[in-house]
Amino acid sequence: MKLLAISDKYIPYQFMYDGLSSLCNLGVRIEVRRWEHQTLIELQQANLAIEQSGPDAVPLPAELTGNVDQFEILVVQFAPVSRWLIEAASSLKLIGVLRGGVENIDVAAATARGIAVLNTPGRNARAVAECTIGLILAEVRNIARSHALLVQGKWQRSFPNSDAIPELCGKTVGLVGYGAVGRLVAGYLHAFGSRILAYDPYFRGDPAPAEMTDLESLLRQSD
Structure with missing residues (x-):
């Protein structure tokens, strides 16, 4: 069995x-x-075009698709897998996507061919959850506000939540x-x-x- 993987600047x-x-x-x-790009920004721009318009929006270079059959x-990670590529890959049985979503895959074309599409939900969940905790702490402790003022040479003792x-x-x-993200955030908050x-x-x-509840109760009780 042969496996073709397409790397990019992120992987x-x-x-x-x-x-x-x-x-x-x-x-x-x-x-x-x-899949070559000069900068991460170029890759992000290609990825944005794919997410907005589908995997046909950005064609892959011929050197990536040769003898794909x-x-x-x-x-793949961000590389687009279009209907054309799926049809050309006559031996293909499985597409693995190293990201949470499958925006860069023509899932309908793969399904029509009986090709399984597997993604990796929660792959970056820990990074997002840790960032969430960081933002909560920055907000309640005025860290970002204080830093912005210090950069301007100002020392401010009073903030809207100072009382x-x-x-x-x-x-x-x-x-x-x-x-995946919410459960990790809950674990971090539990430690606090x-x-x-x-x-x-x-x-x-x-x-x-966590305690599960309805949305109205959550909004009413949350600090």
Whole structure:
């Protein structure tokens, strides 16, 4: 079985190869090709065009799609997998997407061919959750406001919340959405001693450390 992987500036060649190399023990032959961009901004612009207009919006260079009919597995990060590419890949059985969404894949074309499409939901959930906690702390402690003023050479002692700067311990925090990111945020807030309410009509399972509630109650009770 042969696997074609297309790397980019976010997941470069060596990272891609190293991450897939264990499949060699299962008899999978791996080939990694580089989707080249001069800068990350160029890649982000291509990705934005794909997300807005679909995988046909940005054609792949011919050197990335040559002899694609020889591969049973295709693994990409941001590289677009268009209907044309899926039709050209006559041996393809599986498309792996190393991101949460599948905006860069023509899923309908793959489904029509009986090709499975697998994505990686929650891949960057921890980074987003940690950023969320950082933003909460920056807001309640006026960190960003104070820094901006200090850069201007100003020292300000009073802020809109100066009369009662809250600690997270004992406060009720509401989370709208309780997926991969929300559950991690809840765990971090629990360590601070917060009470956590969550609203997510699609969540199933044990919500601990959060308490599930309806949206109106969450908005009414959250600090």
